[in-house]
Amino acid sequence: MPVATLTYDYGHSAATLGPLSPEHDPGDYDLCLDHSRNLQVPSGWQLHRVAAPVVTAGAEPAWLANLADEVRRIGWRDDPGRAASEPDPGGVVELAHRRHLRVIADIP
Numbered sequence: 001m002p003v004a005t006l007t008y009d010y011g012h013s014a015a016t017l018g019p020l021s022p023e024h025d026p027g028d029y030d031l032c033l034d035h036s037r038n039l040q041v042p043s044g045w046q047l048h049r050v051a052a053p054v055v056t057a058g059a060e061p062a063w064l065a066n067l068a069d070e071v072r073r074i075g076w077r078d079d080p081g082r083a084a085s086e087p088d089p090g091g092v093v094e095l096a097h098r099r100h101l102r103v104i105a106d107i108p
Contacts, residue, residue, distance in 0.1 A: 002030035006039065015041045018050035 005021040006029040008014075017036055021028060031039070041047045096103040 001032060003033045004031050004036040005029070006031055006036075012046075013042075013044055014046045014048060015039075016048045016050060019052035 002020055004017055004019065007016045007018075007025075007027065009016070017031070017039060020030060039047065092104040092106055094102050094104055
């Protein structure tokens, strides 16, 4: 199972090993724990290891909590006791997406 992403910078003879990237790039390589620990670069190259941010158990980033609060506020705007309804697919436009998440807006 991949845990880190390796990126080569051939122009600077450097490699960067950091947290698993959510984006797929053809020049990146996702590595398992064993391979990321034992990684060696060519002679004369530099290896930069970028540590993942430390998150304590149960803690969530402030932006995530703010986003969840905003989604709840908008979804319950009309009736706090009712869950948000599904949008009419013919009445919305997709503004952006990442994996299974979509940002949509009503068509004016």
